[in-house]
Amino acid sequence: MLTYYIRTFGCQMNLSDSERVAGILEASGLTLAENIEAADVAVFMTCCVREKADTQLFANVSALKNAPLPPSGKRTVMVGGCIAQRDGEKIRQFASNVDAVFGTQALSCLKPLLDKARAATREELKRSPLVDIDQPYTDTSEKLIKHPERNYAAWIPIIYGCNNFCSYCIVPYVRGRERSRLPEAILEEAKKLKSAGVKEVTLLGQNVNSYGKSFSGAEKNAAASTTASEATPHLAYGFADLLRDIAELGFERIRFTSSHPKDLTDGIIDVMASYDNIMPHLHLAVQSGSSAILKKMNRKYTREDYLALVKHLREKIPDLSLTTDLIVGFPGETEGDFEETFSLVKEANFDRAFTFIYSKREGTPAATWENGSTESEIHERFDRLASLIQEQSFKANQKEKGRIVDVLVEDVSKKDPSILVGHNPKNVTVHFPLPKDADAYAFIGQIVPVKIDEAKTWYLRGELADAN
Numbered sequence: 001m002l003t004y005y006i007r008t009f010g011c012q013m014n015l016s017d018s019e020r021v022a023g024i025l026e027a028s029g030l031t032l033a034e035n036i037e038a039a040d041v042a043v044f045m046t047c048c049v050r051e052k053a054d055t056q057l058f059a060n061v062s063a064l065k066n067a068p069l070p071p072s073g074k075r076t077v078m079v080g081g082c083i084a085q086r087d088g089e090k091i092r093q094f095a096s097n098v099d100a101v102f103g104t105q106a107l108s109c110l111k112p113l114l115d116k117a118r119a120a121t122r123e124e125l126k127r128s129p130l131v132d133i134d135q136p137y138t139d140t141s142e143k144l145i146k147h148p149e150r151n152y153a154a155w156i157p158i159i160y161g162c163n164n165f166c167s168y169c170i171v172p173y174v175r176g177r178e179r180s181r182l183p184e185a186i187l188e189e190a191k192k193l194k195s196a197g198v199k200e201v202t203l204l205g206q207n208v209n210s211y212g213k214s215f216s217g218a219e220k221n222a223a224a225s226t227t228a229s230e231a232t233p234h235l236a237y238g239f240a241d242l243l244r245d246i247a248e249l250g251f252e253r254i255r256f257t258s259s260h261p262k263d264l265t266d267g268i269i270d271v272m273a274s275y276d277n278i279m280p281h282l283h284l285a286v287q288s289g290s291s292a293i294l295k296k297m298n299r300k301y302t303r304e305d306y307l308a309l310v311k312h313l314r315e316k317i318p319d320l321s322l323t324t325d326l327i328v329g330f331p332g333e334t335e336g337d338f339e340e341t342f343s344l345v346k347e348a349n350f351d352r353a354f355t356f357i358y359s360k361r362e363g364t365p366a367a368t369w370e371n372g373s374t375e376s377e378i379h380e381r382f383d384r385l386a387s388l389i390q391e392q393s394f395k396a397n398q399k400e401k402g403r404i405v406d407v408l409v410e411d412v413s414k415k416d417p418s419i420l421v422g423h424n425p426k427n428v429t430v431h432f433p434l435p436k437d438a439d440a441y442a443f444i445g446q447i448v449p450v451k452i453d454e455a456k457t458w459y460l461r462g463e464l465a466d467a468n
């Protein structure tokens with residue numbers, strides 16, 4: 001019996017795709033290996049959003065060249081995801097031990113590709129590499145069986161691709177244009193997850209807020225033919241409707257990511273504010289606080305638009321945890337532009353933020369632009385911003401001290417098996433000690449009350465509270 005192992009890089013969409021890859025391999029009789037070195041089939045699901053990801057991938061794939069072969073005597077190395085879609089056969093220039101490359105829309109062709117790779121000799125594969133990156137989008141991959149990593153939480157992809165073409169981002173080129181799944185398909189998947197006991201679902205997409213915008217008459221008719229009795233008027237069905245319908249199914253926790261500020265409507269905010277099971281956490285990438293840089297980034301909102309949105313969100317959802325992404329050192333960013341980012345961060349008062357130094361992505365418009373700032377100026381700005389973010393995160397976490405919060409327990413601490421780890425509704429990591437003589441694994445997947453008694457910059461600590 002063959003074994004497999006998947007190593008995933010990048011975003012939750014990739015993690016969700018990896019669950020589908022695992023589903024295909026398990027359905028074909030493969031079982032999970034202990035690690036990637038021991039696997040007959042080693043799959044890498046790649047990300048090309050940052051340069052580091054490319055380097056990481058090639059180091060990981062190349063390391064397998066020196067690993068002892070698995071018991072079958074043959075290791076098949078497959079690379080999928082965004083780098084696979086972008087580079088196709090070129091991947092083999094950097095990692096000659098790759099046997100097959102499959103694109104972001106080729107999941108349903110994975111099994112035939114694997115069969116060919118297993119049947120071929122290394123010489124044959126060197127002569128004619130197996131590359132499948134030209135699949136058109138169909139909904140077939142949606143129907144593939146998933147092999148979820150966790151039975152209490154699930155990702156539900158609702159929209160694929162992106163139409164925004166932010167000038168620094170490669171995603172629209174490798175994931176294609178926006179395609180929303182039909183509401184019927186999503187709701188059916190969600191109902192199955194609910195019946196299976198899943199407590200938390202995360203609706204996924206590069207821009208979930210633009211869900212439904214790609215519906216055409218053809219899709220509407222297709223849906224009408226599958227659910228003749230209640231043809232949903234898809235043309236008017238957007239993310240607010242979907243979020244409400246998912247909330248009505250009664251999951252204990254609903255999250256969604258990613259949100260684009262320009263598409264976050266009052267309707268979506270109203271639905272978030274109306275349902276207790278939609279978690280009070282929103283990740284809303286701002287990227288810069290300078291309207292001039294936002295224009296160069298092609299973000300389609302200004303500093304003022306973003307701050308007005310934050311004000312509205314805080315009025316509607318007072319206890320909202322707001323997190324963001326920030327890019328420092330975008331081409332043309334001046335000290336003045338950076339000061340505007342710094343002051344926006346102060347005004348928006350984020351709970352947490354991911355701060356990145358701009359990384360050039362070949363194939364995007366920004367990759368051809370000159371960067372007017374020096375490396376040391378960029379690093380100095382980055383450090384200043386990182387200190388502010390740390391300060392804000394520490395303050396935001398202090399507010400949790402003394403509160404009893406619901407924690408979805410997800411793991412046992414790697415460093416200390418007597419500590420359980422989970423997340424509160426605001427998506428902050430919470431650590432708490434396992435009660436004496438309790439079975440740690442019986443807690444995983446449960447939502448338990450935890451009294452917070454210590455708040456650090458990036459996590460909280462507490463004690464299991466009385467459930468009553």
Ligand code: SF4
Nearest residue numbers: 162164165166169171
């Ligand atoms: S919204 Fe912009 S940053 Fe996000 S995936 Fe689309 S192009 Fe990339």
